[in-house]
Each structure stands twice: as structure tokens, then as C-alpha cells.
Amino acid sequence: MASRKITLLLLILFLLSLFFELHVVEATVINSIDGGLNEGCIEVERKALLEFKHGLNDPSGWLSSWVGADCCKWTGVDCNNRTGNVVKVDLRNRDFSPLGGEISGSLLDLKHLTYLDLSLNDFQGIPIPNFLGSFERLRYLNLSYAAFGGMIPPHLGNLSQLRYLDLHGGDYYNFPAPLVRVHNLNWLSGLSSLKYLDLGYVNLSKATTNWMQAVNMLPFLSELHFSGCDLSEFPHFVPFVNVTSLLVIDLSFNNFNTTLPGWLFNISTLMDLYLIEARIKGPIPHVSLRSLCNLVTLDLSYNNIGSEGIELVNGLSICSNNSLEGLYLGGNQFSGQLPDSLGHFKNLRSLYLRDNNFVGPFPNSIQHLTNLESLDVSRNSISGPIPTWIGNLLRMRQLKLSSNQMNGTIPMNWNDLQSLHTIDLSKNKLSGGIPSWMCSKSSLIWLILGENNLTGELTPSLKNCTRLSSLDLGNNRFSGEIPKWIGERMPSLEQLRLRGNMLTGDIPEQLCWLSDLHILDLAVNNLSGSIPQCLGNLTAFSSVTLSDSWPYNIHYSHSKHMELVVKGQEMELPIVKLIDLSSNNIWGEIPIGITDLLTLGTLNLSRNQLTGKIPQKIGAMQGLETLDLSCNYLSGPIPPSMSSITSLNHLNLSDNLLSGPIPITNQFSTFNDPSIYEANLGLCGLPLSTKCFTPNDDDHKDGQEEEEDENEWDMSWFFISMGLVFLVGFWVACGSLGLKKSWRQAYFRFINKTRERLYVFTAVNLARLERRIERIGVNG
Numbered sequence: 161m162a163s164r165k166i167t168l169l170l171l172i173l174f175l176l177s178l179f180f181e182l183h184v185v186e187a188t189v190i191n192s193i194d195g196g197l198n199e200g201c202i203e204v205e206r207k208a209l210l211e212f213k214h215g216l217n218d219p220s221g222w223l224s225s226w227v228g229a230d231c232c233k234w235t236g237v238d239c240n241n242r243t244g245n246v247v248k249v250d251l252r253n254r255d256f257s258p259l260g261g262e263i264s265g266s267l268l269d270l271k272h273l274t275y276l277d278l279s280l281n282d283f284q285g286i287p288i289p290n291f292l293g294s295f296e297r298l299r300y301l302n303l304s305y306a307a308f309g310g311m312i313p314p315h316l317g318n319l320s321q322l323r324y325l326d327l328h329g330g331d332y333y334n335f336p337a338p339l340v341r342v343h344n345l346n347w348l349s350g351l352s353s354l355k356y357l358d359l360g361y362v363n364l365s366k367a368t369t370n371w372m373q374a375v376n377m378l379p380f381l382s383e384l385h386f387s388g389c390d391l392s393e394f395p396h397f398v399p400f401v402n403v404t405s406l407l408v409i410d411l412s413f414n415n416f417n418t419t420l421p422g423w424l425f426n427i428s429t430l431m432d433l434y435l436i437e438a439r440i441k442g443p444i445p446h447v448s449l450r451s452l453c454n455l456v457t458l459d460l461s462y463n464n465i466g467s468e469g470i471e472l473v474n475g476l477s478i479c480s481n482n483s484l485e486g487l488y489l490g491g492n493q494f495s496g497q498l499p500d501s502l503g504h505f506k507n508l509r510s511l512y513l514r515d516n517n518f519v520g521p522f523p524n525s526i527q528h529l530t531n532l533e534s535l536d537v538s539r540n541s542i543s544g545p546i547p548t549w550i551g552n553l554l555r556m557r558q559l560k561l562s563s564n565q566m567n568g569t570i571p572m573n574w575n576d577l578q579s580l581h582t583i584d585l586s587k588n589k590l591s592g593g594i595p596s597w598m599c600s601k602s603s604l605i606w607l608i609l610g611e612n613n614l615t616g617e618l619t620p621s622l623k624n625c626t627r628l629s630s631l632d633l634g635n636n637r638f639s640g641e642i643p644k645w646i647g648e649r650m651p652s653l654e655q656l657r658l659r660g661n662m663l664t665g666d667i668p669e670q671l672c673w674l675s676d677l678h679i680l681d682l683a684v685n686n687l688s689g690s691i692p693q694c695l696g697n698l699t700a701f702s703s704v705t706l707s708d709s710w711p712y713n714i715h716y717s718h719s720k721h722m723e724l725v726v727k728g729q730e731m732e733l734p735i736v737k738l739i740d741l742s743s744n745n746i747w748g749e750i751p752i753g754i755t756d757l758l759t760l761g762t763l764n765l766s767r768n769q770l771t772g773k774i775p776q777k778i779g780a781m782q783g784l785e786t787l788d789l790s791c792n793y794l795s796g797p798i799p800p801s802m803s804s805i806t807s808l809n810h811l812n813l814s815d816n817l818l819s820g821p822i823p824i825t826n827q828f829s830t831f832n833d834p835s836i837y838e839a840n841l842g843l844c845g846l847p848l849s850t851k852c853f854t855p856n857d858d859d860h861k862d863g864q865e866e867e868e869d870e871n872e873w874d875m876s877w878f879f880i881s882m883g884l885v886f887l888v889g890f891w892v893a894c895g896s897l898g899l900k901k902s903w904r905q906a907y908f909r910f911i912n913k914t915r916e917r918l919y920v921f922t923a924v925n926l927a928r929l930e931r932r933i934e935r936i937g938v939n940g
């Protein structure tokens with residue numbers, strides 16, 4: 161049926177395109193009859209473009225303007241306004257479905273072409289055509305992110321006029337798969353006018369021994385981008401450094417496994433040097449760094465430069481007029497104290513020293529960095545207090561000091577922090593309360609203070625954090641109630657993590673107003689009351705669309721901010737949809753509305769006092785991967801609908817009052833660990849050893865009777881299992897209690913707990929229980 165519809169659709173599309181083509185032919189004919197010959201376009205070139213268009217797949221009709229006589233007016237085509245020759249074809253894909261197909265040799269008729277851009281399209285692995293090397297006047301060639309494959313043709317070396325060559329690999333979606341390769345780079349020497357060269361994610365492993373030799377033949381080169389090229393050699397000896405105009409070098413994501421060569425420090429024009437994750441080792445060569453006084457960005461993140469690397473910082477700090485704006489040295493096993501010399505980089509905006517082994521306090525010199533916008537020294541061992549002067553850094557936008565050994569209180573007077581949008585002080589030893597300036601003087605989006613020793617209540621000053629997207633106060637010693645205004649005043653809140661505190665009171669209903677909330681972690685507190693009925697109103701848990709702040713989320717998980725207990729272990733956070741209310745004193749029933757949270761991934765309500773049944777419609781929660789309802793007083797059967805949640809891979813229903821057969825279909829056939837069902841009143845069937853008693857269902861029953869029957873089923877299991885518990889319990893426990901102290905203790909803990917459970921169960925179900933017993937008595 162569906163395929164017939166598609167055939168029909170294709171037929172219609174084909175007819176439409178035929179009609180369209182005819183229309184074009186007609187227009188052309190009319191044009192020539194009119195004698196209205198194009199003023200702007202040369203016929204041979206127009207034909208060449210049409211043929212080029214013909215070879216292309218253009219799913220979204222981007223080139224539909226390529227009709228009519230004046231090709232100079234077509235999308236992406238530019239002509240020399242004196243001669244009418246086509247000089248520019250710019251089909252960089254900005255908004256359309258990517259172009260694909262073939263690149264017709266007819267293009268060669270565009271003899272005056274100086275500019276060709278086919279970037280961000282999807283040519284599905286076809287090789288770059290050799291004939292592109294024949295455009296004698298070409299000055300700009302951009303085939304980046306267009307999914308070309310095969311070898312780069314050495315013919316491109318004939319483009320002696322070329323200024324810009326961008327062949328960055330990958331495709332429209334920027335997947336950096338190195339599809340394009342080269343044999344060698346000797347052909348580069350022909351590009352004697354080249355200023356810009358990007359062969360990022362082109363596999364240059366075959367050219368690894370002489371890439372620098374090839375580059376050194378390009379005296380005018382100002383930008384060199386060879387990132388992700390599988391280069392494994394960084395030549396240390398270059399007889400004469402020709403490339404004296406280089407402004408930008410990007411050799412990130414290669415496998416050099418070597419130290420930095422001395423000649424690199426001689427390129428005095430250099431402004432940006434990127435060597436991220438390039439397996440650079442220390443030590444830094446003993447050369448003067450004076451030549452690098454023009455550096456604006458230095459990014460050596462995630463290499464293995466080691467403790468001596470800090471000499472690089474000292475060496476660069478001697479420049480009298482320091483131009484450095486971005487210094488990125490994260491992940492390099494630097495050790496020792498943060499150098500005082502950092503204070504010399506007066507123009508510094510970003511300082512990233514995260515993931516090193518720095519110890520000791522902050523040097524006071526850093527307070528002279530008055531242009532600093534972003535400071536990240538997370539994951540070191542920096543100790544001492546957070547300096548009060550950090551608040552005098554006027555332009556500060558993000559401050560990340562997470563995972564250090566800092567103690568003392570968060571400074572109370574920060575002064576003028578209007579631009580501050582991210583504070584991450586998590587995983588330190590900070591004490592005291594949340595200072596009142598936090599939201600009155602800044603417009604915070606991320607406030608991450610988890611894993612400290614902070615105390616006090618959630619201060620009203622946070623009320624002013626109306627732009628907050630993430631609030632993490634988890635694992636501190638905060639007390640008091642969860643304020644209602646979190647729901648009222650923080651409409652953009654996406655992540656709320658208050659777990660591991662001493663919060664009391666109810667879960668406020670106002671939290672249901674947070675339509676973007678997709679992480680609600682209130683576990684391990686002293687919360688009481690029932691789960692708000694309106695939980696089903698949390699729309700982010702029922703929608704599949706990603707929220708607007710998706711880039712923030714990427715950033716968030718990348719910078720390893722927030723950790724949550726997911727699937728039984730602390731793990732880093734991808735985009736997660738989670739509700740964790742475990743280990744509180746929450747009572748009442750699980751609200752039916754919870755089954756509206758169709759895309760919720762993790763639901764943990766364990767270790768509370770929940771009663772009633774698991775909602776019948778729980779099967780609707782098709783995003784559920786982890787469901788933990790253990791250690792409650794839930795009763796009744798496991799709803800059969802639960803077996804339709806095929807995504808479910810972690811389930812725990814132990815320690816409840818559940819009864820009846822365990823479903824056996826779908827996902828349930830994979831849950832063969834009996835401990836996830838243990839300590840219930842009357843669950844039966846595999847993987848438990850308790851067999852299910854098959855009821856005699858000869859008679860047809862209507863719904864009402866079936867319900868009653870189910871309850872009867874519960875009851876009979878209640879009594880049978882009571883008997884079993886006592887019998888087995890007596891022999892197992894009493895037989896071994898003399899043997900081992902720890903077992904004995906465990907046993908009495910178990911007995912105590914069971915008594916407590918039975919008490920609550922009885923209290924809650926007393927009326928029903930009595931009726932049932934009466935009935936059984938009568939029937940029996």
C-alpha cells in the first residue's frame with residue numbers, strides 16, 4: 161500500500177519535472193526568437209551551466225532559477241559585468257538539501273572562472289574531478305564538507321593563480337570521516353600564489369614524511385589547516401623556513417608523538433597556533449619565544465607536554481606588549497603552582513587550564529587580567545579559598561573551578577558581574593551559604609555548586625535567577641523546603657539537581673510549570689508528602705523535540721558538569737530525561753499522570769513509602785530505560801502493559817508488596833536476575849523459583865468480576881507467601897544464625913524492616929484486607 165503511494169508520488173514528481181523542462185526549453189526558444197539575446201551571459205557558458213545543472217541531484221529545487229537566458233542572474237552565478245563572462249559559481253549550501261550527483265566536464269567552458277564553491281553539499285564519495293586543475297584563472301576553490309572521496313587529483317597543482325584552497329573533508333553533517341586521501345603533496349609546489357590551505361580531515365598519512373617540505377614551497381601562505389590528517393611526523397629539521405607569512409597554523413588531531421620543533425617558534429608572524437590533541441610531548445625546546453609575541457591564540461589542549469610546559473607560559477610572558485587573548489593548555493599533566501607570570505597576559509580573555517595537576521592557591525597576579533571573560537581551572541588540585549578579587553574581573557562570563565580542593569566560603573562581595581552566565585564551583589570543599597549577589601548582580605544561566613559542603617536554605621536571592629537553565633546544588637547540606645518560586649520564577653529551567661541534601665517538606669506543585677525541565681533529581685533528602693498529581697504536565701518529558709538550548713546541553717555534557725546516578729552508577733551526562741525522587745519519605749500513590757511522560761528515560765522512586773498500585777498504563781512510557789520502584793509498599797500485580805516497554809533494560813521492583821505472575825514477554829524475558837523481584841508478597845513465575853498457581857478460569861467473567869478475581873489472586877498469594885516466608889525464613893535463618901554475626905545482624909535488620917512494612921501495609925489496606933478475609937471465609 162505504502163509503496164504504491166510512493167510510486168504514484170514519484171510518477172507525479174516525474175511528470176512535473178518533465179513539464180518544467182519543457183517550460184525551460186520553451187523559454188529559451190522564445191528568448192532567441194525575440195532576438196532578446198542576453199546582455200549579461202555568454203551562450204556557451206549558459207549551456208555549460210545547464211549541463212552542469214543536469215548532472216546534479218537537486219532535491220529541494222535550489223537551482224530552479226537556472227532557467228532563462230541571462231545566466232548572470234541565476235542563483236550563485238556571477239559574471240564579469242564588462243565582458244559578461246561567468247567568473248563565480250558559488251553553490252555553498254546554506255539552507256537547502258545538499259546537492260549531489262556528478263560534476264559535468266562542461267564546466268570547463270567557463271574559461272574565466274575565478275571562484276568555485278561547492279562546500280557543504282553531499283557528493284557521496286565521488287572523487288574530485290581532475291579537470292578542476294584546468295581552470296587557469298581560478299583563485300578560490302572550496303570543496304569543503306562536501307563528502308568527496310578517493311584521491312585528491314595532483315592536477316590541482318596546475319592552479320597557479322589559486323589563493324584559497326579549501327578541501328576540508330567530511331560531509332554536510334560535518335562528520336569528519338577522512339574519506340579523501342593523497343599520494344603525496346608534491347603538487348602543492350605548483351600553487352605558488354596560495355595564501356590559504358585547508359586539507360583538514362584529508363588522510364595525509366602517505367605524505368607524512370614530507371608534508372612540511374611541500375608546505376615550505378608556498379612562500380605566501382598565511383593559513384595552514386591540517387587538522388585530523390593522520391600525520392605522524394613533525395619534522396624537526398627544516399633547512400630554511402620559507403613560510404614567513406604564516407598567521408594561522410592548525411595541526412590539531414594528529415598523531416605526532418613528538419616534541420615541538422624549534423623552527424615553529426621562529427615564525428614571528430604567527431597569531432594563532434592550534435595543536436589540540438596532537439600527541440605533542442614535552443619538553444618545550446630551549447629557544448627564545450620572543451618571536452611569538454604576536455600570538456593571539458595558543459591552543460595546546462590535551463597533549464602530553466608535562467610539568468616543564470609551564471616554561472612556555474613563562475617564556476611567552478616576557479613579551480612587553482602581550483597580544484595573547486586565548487591560552488588553552490588543558491589536559492597536559494602540568495603540575496606545580498599556577499605561575500605568577502600568568503598575570504602578564506593583560507589582553508587575555510580565555511584561560512583554560514583544566515585537567516592538569518596544578519596545586520596550591522590562586523596566584524594574586526591573576527587579578528590583573530582585567531579582560532578575562534572565561535576562566536576554567538577545573539579538575540586540578542587547587543586549594544585555599546576562592547579569591548575575593550575574582551569578582552573584580554569585570555567582563556567575566558564563565559567561571560569554572562570545579563573539582564579542586566578549594567575551601568572556605570563563596571566570596572560574599574563580587575562586585576560587578578553583569579556578564580556572568582556560568583558559575584561552576586562543584587566538587588570542592590566550600591562551606592557556608594549561597595551569597596546573595598549571585599542573581600541580583602548577574603544573569604546566570606548555569607549555577608553549578610554540587611558536591612560541596614554548603615549549608616543554609618535556598619536563599620530568596622536565587623529568586624532573581626530568572627534565566628537559569630541549570631541549577632545544581634546536589635550533595636551539599638542544604639536544609640529547609642524546596643521553594644515554590646523555583647517553579648514560578650525560573651521558566652527556562654532544564655535541570656534541577658537538589659539530591660543529597662537535607663531538604664524537607666513537600667515537592668511543590670509549581671515545579672510542574674517548568675515546561676523545559678528534563679532532569680528532576682531530588683533524591684536522598686527528607687522530602688515528604690505525596691508526588692504532585694500534576695507531574696504529567698512536565699511537557700519536556702513527553703516531547704521528542706530537543707529544546708532550544710541544545711547547544712548548551714552539548715557544552716554541558718562536554719564540560720562534564722553534572723553527574724547523576726543513572727543505571728546504578730555515576731556517569732557523565734548526555735541529554736538525559738530523568739526523574740529521581742528516591743530515598744525520601746514520600747508517601748501516597750504514584751500519580752496516574754506520570755504515564756503521560758512518554759519520553760522519560762529514567763524513573764527512580766525507590767526507597768520511599770509509596771503505596772497503591774503501579775499505574776496500569778505504565779506501558780505508554782515508551783522511552784523508559786530504567787525503572788526503579790524498589791523498597792516501597794506498592795501492591796497489586798505488575799501491570800501487563802509494562803512488558804510492552806521495549807526500551808526497558810533496568811528494572812527493580814524488589815521490596816514491595818507486589819503479587820501475581822511476572823510477565824514473560826518482550827523485555828521481561830531478559831530480566832533473569834531474581835533479585836529485582838525479591839522480597840515482595842507474592843510475585844511468582846520465572847526467574848523466581850515460586851511457581852504460579854493457575855486459576856481455574858472455565859467460566860467467562862466480565863470486567864468487574866475479573867477485577868475482583870485479581871484481588872482474590874493477590875490475597876491468596878498473600879497468604880501462601882506469608883506461609884512460605886515464615887517457613888523458609890525460620891529454617892534458613894534459624895539454621896544459620898549461630899554461624900555468622902553479620903548474617904545475624906542482617907537477619908534482624910530484615911525482620912525489623914519486614915515488620916515495619918507489614919505495619920504500613922496493614923494500616924493502608926486494612927479495610928480492604930478485612931473485606932477480603934471475610935469473602936474468603938464465606939466462599940471457603
Ligand SMILES: *[C@@H]1O[C@H](CO)[C@@H](O)[C@H](O)[C@H]1NC(C)=O
Binds near residue numbers: 241242
Ligand atoms: C562591476 O562590478 C564591480 C564590482 O563587482 C562594481 O564595482 C562596478 O560598479 C560594476 N560596474 C558596472 C558597470 O556595473
Ligand SMILES: *[C@@H]1O[C@H](CO)[C@@H](O)[C@H](O)[C@H]1NC(C)=O
Binds near residue numbers: 303324325
Ligand atoms: C569554505 O567553505 C566552508 C563551508 O562553507 C567555510 O566554512 C570556509 O570558511 C570556506 N573556506 C574559505 C577559505 O573561505
Ligand SMILES: *[C@@H]1O[C@H](CO)[C@@H](O)[C@H](O)[C@H]1NC(C)=O
Binds near residue numbers: 293294315316317347
Ligand atoms: C596538470 O597536472 C597534471 C598532473 O600534475 C599534468 O599531467 C597535466 O599535464 C597538467 N596540465 C594540465 C593543463 O592539466
Ligand SMILES: *[C@@H]1O[C@H](CO)[C@@H](O)[C@H](O)[C@H]1NC(C)=O
Binds near residue numbers: 338363364365366390
Ligand atoms: C589513512 O590511510 C591509511 C592508509 O593509507 C590507513 O591505514 C589509515 O587508517 C587512514 N587513517 C584514517 C584516520 O582513516
Ligand SMILES: *[C@@H]1O[C@H](CO)[C@@H](O)[C@H](O)[C@H]1NC(C)=O
Binds near residue numbers: 379399402
Ligand atoms: C623556498 O621556496 C622556494 C620557492 O618559493 C623554493 O624554490 C625553495 O626550494 C624553498 N626552500 C625550501 C628549503 O624548501
Ligand SMILES: *[C@@H]1O[C@H](CO)[C@@H](O)[C@H](O)[C@H]1NC(C)=O
Binds near residue numbers: 417
Ligand atoms: C611514541 O614514541 C615513543 C618513543 O619516543 C615510542 O616508544 C612509542 O611507541 C610511540 N608511540 C606511538 C603510538 O607511536
Ligand SMILES: *[C@@H]1O[C@H](CO)[C@@H](O)[C@H](O)[C@H]1NC(C)=O
Binds near residue numbers: 426
Ligand atoms: C630561528 O631564526 C634564527 C634567525 O632568525 C636562526 O638563527 C635560528 O637558527 C632559527 N631557529 C630555528 C630552530 O630554525
Ligand SMILES: *[C@@H]1O[C@H](CO)[C@@H](O)[C@H](O)[C@H]1NC(C)=O
Binds near residue numbers: 481482483
Ligand atoms: C600592542 O599590541 C596591539 C595589538 O595587539 C597594538 O595595537 C599596539 O600598537 C601595540 N602597542 C605597542 C606599544 O607595541
Ligand SMILES: *[C@@H]1O[C@H](CO)[C@@H](O)[C@H](O)[C@H]1NC(C)=O
Binds near residue numbers: 543544569
Ligand atoms: C582550608 O584548608 C586548609 C588546609 O588545606 C586549612 O589550613 C584552612 O584552615 C582551611 N580553611 C577553611 C576556611 O576551612
Ligand SMILES: *[C@@H]1O[C@H](CO)[C@@H](O)[C@H](O)[C@H]1NC(C)=O
Binds near residue numbers: 589591613
Ligand atoms: C562540612 O562542614 C561541617 C561543619 O559545618 C564539618 O563538620 C564537616 O567536616 C564538613 N565536611 C566536609 C566533608 O568537609
Ligand SMILES: *[C@@H]1O[C@H](CO)[C@@H](O)[C@H](O)[C@H]1NC(C)=O
Binds near residue numbers: 622
Ligand atoms: C532582585 O533584583 C532586584 C533588582 O536587581 C533587587 O532590587 C531585589 O532585591 C532582588 N531580589 C532578591 C530577592 O534578591
Ligand SMILES: *[C@@H]1O[C@H](CO)[C@@H](O)[C@H](O)[C@H]1NC(C)=O
Binds near residue numbers: 669670672
Ligand atoms: C496541569 O495541566 C492541566 C491541563 O493542562 C491544568 O488544568 C492544570 O492546572 C495543570 N496543573 C498545574 C499544577 O500546573
